[in-house]
Amino acid sequence: MPATLTDVQTLLAEALAASPAEATEFVYTETKEDLTRFGANAITQNVMKHSRSVGVRVQQGGREARVETAQVTPAGIARAISEALEVARFQQPDPALLPMLAEKQAYREVAWPKVTPETGPEGRAEGVARAVEACKREGARASGICSDLVTRTIVANSHGILADGIYREAEFSLTAEREGGSGWAKAVASTYEEVDLDRVVAHALEKCLKSEHPRDLPVGDYPVALHSAAVADLATMFMWLAFSGLAYQEGRHFAVGKLGEKFFDDKLGIADDPFEVPGLPFDYEGVAKDRTPLIEGGRLVGLAHDRHTARKAGVRPTGHGLPWPNTWGPIAQNLSIAPGDTPIEDVLRGLQRGLLITHLHYLNVVDQMDLSITGLTRDGVFWVEDGQIKYPVKNMRFTDSLLSLFGQIDAVSRERERSAAFWEGATLSPAMRLPKMHFSSPAGF
Amino acid sequence: MATILKPASPSMAAQLASRVRPLAEAALDAAQLAGATYADVRIVHRCDERVVVKNGTVGELDRSEDVGVGVRVIAGGAWGYASTYDLNPPALVAAAKLAVRIARASATVKVADVRLAPETGWRDRWQTPYQIDPFAVPVFDKLELLFAVDKILRERPEIAVAESAILSMRERTWFASSEGAFIDQEITRCGGGFEVTAVGNGDAQTRSFPASFRGHHKTTGYEIVPALKLVENAAKVRDEAIALLTAEPCPSGRTDLILGGAQLCLQIHESVGHANELDRVLGLESNYAGISFCTTEKQGNFRYGSDIVNLVADGTVPGGLATAGYDDDGVAAQRFHVVRDGIHQAYFTNRELAHHIAEERSRGCNRAEGWQNIPIIRIPNLSLMPGSWNLDELIADTKQGIYMDVNRSWSIDQMRLNFQFGCEVAWEIKDGKLGRMFKNPNYQGITPEFWNSCDAICDNSHFDLWSVLNCGKGQPGQTAEMSHGSSPARFRNVMCGITTH
Numbered sequence: 027m028p029a030t031l032t033d034v035q036t037l038l039a040e041a042l043a044a045s046p047a048e049a050t051e052f053v054y055t056e057t058k059e060d061l062t063r064f065g066a067n068a069i070t071q072n073v074m075k076h077s078r079s080v081g082v083r084v085q086q087g088g089r090e091a092r093v094e095t096a097q098v099t100p101a102g103i104a105r106a107i108s109e110a111l112e113v114a115r116f117q118q119p120d121p122a123l124l125p126m127l128a129e130k131q132a133y134r135e136v137a138w139p140k141v142t143p144e145t146g147p148e149g150r151a152e153g154v155a156r157a158v159e160a161c162k163r164e165g166a167r168a169s170g171i172c173s174d175l176v177t178r179t180i181v182a183n184s185h186g187i188l189a190d191g192i193y194r195e196a197e198f199s200l201t202a203e204r205e206g207g208s209g210w211a212k213a214v215a216s217t218y219e220e221v222d223l224d225r226v227v228a229h230a231l232e233k234c235l236k237s238e239h240p241r242d243l244p245v246g247d248y249p250v251a252l253h254s255a256a257v258a259d260l261a262t263m264f265m266w267l268a269f270s271g272l273a274y275q276e277g278r279h280f281a282v283g284k285l286g287e288k289f290f291d292d293k294l295g296i297a298d299d300p301f302e303v304p305g306l307p308f309d310y311e312g313v314a315k316d317r318t319p320l321i322e323g324g325r326l327v328g329l330a331h332d333r334h335t336a337r338k339a340g341v342r343p344t345g346h347g348l349p350w351p352n353t354w355g356p357i358a359q360n361l362s363i364a365p366g367d368t369p370i371e372d373v374l375r376g377l378q379r380g381l382l383i384t385h386l387h388y389l390n391v392v393d394q395m396d397l398s399i400t401g402l403t404r405d406g407v408f409w410v411e412d413g414q415i416k417y418p419v420k421n422m423r424f425t426d427s428l429l430s431l432f433g434q435i436d437a438v439s440r441e442r443e444r445s446a447a448f449w450e451g452a453t454l455s456p457a458m459r460l461p462k463m464h465f466s467s468p469a470g471f
Numbered sequence: 472m473a474t475i476l477k478p479a480s481p482s483m484a485a486q487l488a489s490r491v492r493p494l495a496e497a498a499l500d501a502a503q504l505a506g507a508t509y510a511d512v513r514i515v516h517r518c519d520e521r522v523v524v525k526n527g528t529v530g531e532l533d534r535s536e537d538v539g540v541g542v543r544v545i546a547g548g549a550w551g552y553a554s555t556y557d558l559n560p561p562a563l564v565a566a567a568k569l570a571v572r573i574a575r576a577s578a579t580v581k582v583a584d585v586r587l588a589p590e591t592g593w594r595d596r597w598q599t600p601y602q603i604d605p606f607a608v609p610v611f612d613k614l615e616l617l618f619a620v621d622k623i624l625r626e627r628p629e630i631a632v633a634e635s636a637i638l639s640m641r642e643r644t645w646f647a648s649s650e651g652a653f654i655d656q657e658i659t660r661c662g663g664g665f666e667v668t669a670v671g672n673g674d675a676q677t678r679s680f681p682a683s684f685r686g687h688h689k690t691t692g693y694e695i696v697p698a699l700k701l702v703e704n705a706a707k708v709r710d711e712a713i714a715l716l717t718a719e720p721c722p723s724g725r726t727d728l729i730l731g732g733a734q735l736c737l738q739i740h741e742s743v744g745h746a747n748e749l750d751r752v753l754g755l756e757s758n759y760a761g762i763s764f765c766t767t768e769k770q771g772n773f774r775y776g777s778d779i780v781n782l783v784a785d786g787t788v789p790g791g792l793a794t795a796g797y798d799d800d801g802v803a804a805q806r807f808h809v810v811r812d813g814i815h816q817a818y819f820t821n822r823e824l825a826h827h828i829a830e831e832r833s834r835g836c837n838r839a840e841g842w843q844n845i846p847i848i849r850i851p852n853l854s855l856m857p858g859s860w861n862l863d864e865l866i867a868d869t870k871q872g873i874y875m876d877v878n879r880s881w882s883i884d885q886m887r888l889n890f891q892f893g894c895e896v897a898w899e900i901k902d903g904k905l906g907r908m909f910k911n912p913n914y915q916g917i918t919p920e921f922w923n924s925c926d927a928i929c930d931n932s933h934f935d936l937w938s939v940l941n942c943g944k945g946q947p948g949q950t951a952e953m954s955h956g957s958s959p960a961r962f963r964n965v966m967c968g969i970t971t972h
Contacts, residue, residue, distance in 0.1 A: 075844065
C-alpha cells in the first residue's frame with residue numbers, strides 16, 4: 027500500500043465524528059508514482075512523486091461546498107471542514123440538493139495481482155538500458171518511459187459509507203527511430219513484473235525498421251487494420267462523446283431520445299467493467315460499481331450515470347461519479363471492448379488493399395453531434411496488399427465519424443491488450459479491420 | 472454586507488516563510504553529502520479557488536490548498552528528482568537522498584554528463600502585482616455576479632447549458648540551490664468567463680466569452696473580473712449560440728481566412744510554441760507529444776512566416792500567465808524574438824540544453840507544475856506582434872473569405888506541421904463585408920505555409936494577451952499556464968470546412 031498512514035481510515039472516521047456539519051464526505055487520494063523517462067538513448071527525467079490530499083464536502087441547511095487540502099491531519103481536516111462550511115454559507119439553500127449517499131453498498135473485489143516489491147530506480151534503469159542497447163545495436167534512437175504507479179482512494183461519509191481501494195499501473199513504452207522510420211510499442215499491466223519488456227522492444231524495433239523511407243499516398247478513403255492501441259485511442263473518444271448520461275440529458279449527445287437504437291456494426295460491444303479492466307470498484311461518491319453494458323451488438327444500450335444524472339433519469343447510478351460538485355458529469359473509465367473470433371494475425375491477413383495503423387495521435391472532436399473526430403496516424407503506417415505489408419507510407423490526418431468508422435466492422439481479434447486511460451482507468455481493446463477510414467490531408471513525413 | 476472570507480493562503484504561507492530557509496538548507500546539505508554535484512529545492516504552496524455557476528445552481532465551489540517540496544539533483548552526471556508532501560526535516564533529507572539514488576540510476580544510461588549553463592545565484596523576493604486580492608473578495612460577490620450572468624444566459628428556452636466561472640490561484644515558491652540562489656516568488660492569477668450551449672434543430676452549439684476553456688485570465692487581481700464585462704456581453708453571446716443552430720455549415724474549400732485574437736492564441740500556441748521547445752526539437756519528447764519540424768539548423772535562417780510575422784517570447788510582460796521573476800531553474804525572466812520579420816531566431820531553452828545550440832545562457836523557460844514535478848521546458852508568454860490594420864479596414868479589404876474566432880477543437884501532428892483547428896463561430900466575408908454566420912467552422916494547414924500566407928495583422932488597439940490555462944506536457948503529465956498576445960490577422964488561400972467525406 028502506498029499510504030504511509032496505515033490509520034488513514036481511523037483518522038477520517040474520527041474527523042467525520044467531530045465534524046459539525048449536517049453531513050460530511052471525504053475523498054482521500056494518495057499517489058506514489060515512480061517514472062523513468064528516456065530520450066535519444068539516455069535517461070532524461072527520473073522522478074518519484076508522492077502526494078496525498080483530502081477533498082472535504084459538507085452539506086448544511088440545503089447548501090454544500092467542497093474544500094481540498096493536502097494537510098491530512100486532524101487539524102488540517104478540521105480546518106477544511108470549517109472553511110467549507112463558511113463557503114457554503116454564502117449560497118442560497120437548494121431545495122433539490124441531493125443528500126450524500128446513505129444506502130449500504132456492496133463493493134466487489136478487484137482481482138489485483140499479488141503486490142510485489144517496488145522496482146526501484148535501479149530496476150527501471152536496467153529495463154531502460156536493455157531497450158536502449160537493443161535500439162543502438164540497430165542504429166536506432168530510443169525514447170520512452172518506464173513507470174510504476176500506485177494510488178489509494180478512500181471515500182467516507184457521515185452516513186456510514188466507507189470505500190477503500192487501490193489502483194496499480196505499470197507501463198513500459200518505447201519509440202525507436204531510424205532514417206525517417208519510427209516504431210512504437212507499449213505494454214500496460216498492473217505491476218512492472220508483468221510487463222513483457224522484450225516484446226515491447228521487439229515490436230517497436232520491427233515497426234521502426236519497416237517504416238524507413240515511407241512513400242506518399244493520396245488522401246482519401248482506405249480500408250484499415252488497426253492495432254489494438256489504435257482501437258484504444260478511438261475508444262477514448264467514445265468515452266468522451268458517447269457514454270455521458272449528463273451530455274444525453276443536456277441534449278448535446280448524438281443519440282438524444284434514441285437510447286437502445288442501433289448505430290454501429292453488430293460486432294461492436296463496449297462495457298465499462300473495472301473487474302475485467304482493473305480499476306476502482308466504486309466511484310468518488312462511494313457508489314459501488316458493476317459491469318455496465320454501453321454498446322451491445324451495435325446498439326447503444328447504456329449510459330454512465332452518477333447519482334445526480336441517475337436521479338434525473340430515474341435509474342440507478344452506475345458508479346461513474348467524479349468528486350462532487352462538478353460540471354463534468356459521469357465518465358466511464360474502464361472500457362472493455364468485446365473481443366471477436368478472428369485470430370489477431372488474420373485481422374491483417376484479411377486486408378486485401380489498405381493500411382495497417384500502429385496507433386493514433388492527438389485526437390479531438392470535430393462535431394459532438396455526429397461523433398466526427400480528427401487525428402493523425404503515428405509510428406508505423408503500412409500499405410498492405412493481400413494481407414502482406416508492401417511498404418511504409420507517410421502519416422496522414424483522418425477526419426471521420428465514429429458512426430461511420432464503426433458502422434461496418436470486417437473483423438475483431440480474439441486477443442486484446444490493456445492501455446492506460448484517465449485517472450484510475452484503463453481500456454482493454456482488440457485489433458480491428460474496418461472497411462473505410464477517411465484521410466483528409468497528408469502530414470508530409 | 473457579506474463577511475469577507477479569510478484568504479486561505481497567507482496564513483500557511485506566512486508560517487512556511489519562517490521555516491523555509493533551514494528546511495531548504497537541510498535538503499541541500501543532505502543531497503551534497505550524498506554525492507550531488509548540484510542540487511536545488513523548491514518548496515511550493517498553492518491555493519486555488521473555483522466558483523462555477525451552472526444552470527441556476529452552484530456548479531462548483533471549491534477551494535484547494537497544497538504544499539510540498541521537490542528536490543532535484545545531479546549526481547554521477549545525471550538528474551534525479553524526489554518529492555514529498557512531508558515538510559519535516561527528516562522527510563526532506565530522505566527525499567534528497569532518494570533523489571541522489573535516482574540520479575545514480577539515471578547515470579547508468581546516459582550519453583553525456585548534464586552540463587548547466589551558468590546563471591547568477593539570485594537572491595530575491597518577487598511577486599506579480601494586483602490591486603484586489605481575489606482570495607479576499609467574498610464568495611457571495613462572485614456568486615452574485617455569476618448568477619446575474621446565468622440569468623441572462625437562460626432567458627431563452629433554446630439554452631440547455633449555461634456555465635460561468637471565476638477562478639483564482641496563488642502560488643508561492645521558495646527556490647534554493649547549491650549555487651547560492653534563494654528566490655521567494657509569489658504569483659497570483661485570476662479571471663473568468665462563461666459558455667452557453669443552445670440545443671434545437673437536431674443540433675447543439677456552444678459559444679463562449681471572452682474565450683473558450685474558462686474564459687480570460689491574467690496574472691492580476693480580482694480587478695480583471697469586472698473589466699471582463701460578463702453581464703454586458705451575456706445576451707449577445709447567448710443569441711449567437713442560438714443563431715448557430717440554424718446557420719449554414721462552413722463551406723468547404725480554399726479561401727482567405729481572418730482569425731480573431733482568441734483563435735490566434737491557440738494557433739500561436741500549437742504551431743509556434745510547442746514547435747520551438749528545445750527538448751522537443753532535440754527529440755527528447757519523441758515517445759509522447761512528439762518532436763518538431765523546426766530543427767536546429769534552421770535557427771537564424773528559416774523562413775517561418777511572411778516578413779510581417781514577429782513572434783516575441785516575454786517572461787516579463789505585465790499580466791502574462793507565464794510572467795515571473797525567475798523560472799524553476801532560477802534563471803531570470805527574459806524577452807526575445809522567436810521569429811523576427813518572418814525568420815526563425817530562437818528556441819525556448821533551459822540551463823541543461825542551452826549548450827546544445829551553442830547558447831551560453833538559458834532563456835529561462837524551465838517550469839514545473841507544483842512541487843511534485845521536475846521542471847521541463849515550457850512555452851513562455853508568446854505573442855504575435857501587432858501590425859497596422861484596423862479590423863474594419865481589413866474586412867473591407869477582403870473580397871471573399873471567412874472570419875473565424877474562439878477555439879473549439881485542436882489537433883496537430885507530432886512534428887507540429889499538419890494542424891486542423893475548429894472554431895465556435897464564423898462569418899462569411901463577401902465584397903469586404905461580414906455576411907452570413909457559419910457553424911462548425913474549421914481550417915487545416917501546414918505550419919510554415921500557413922504563417923507565410925499571413926499578409927495583414929491588426930494594430931495594437933485590437934491586441935490582447937489571451938490565456939492558456941491547460942497546456943499539458945510531459946510524463947508524469949504536467950499542466951502549465953501561459954499567455955499569447957494577438958490581434959486579428961489575415962491568412963491567404965487557406966483550406967477551410969474540412970468534412971468527414
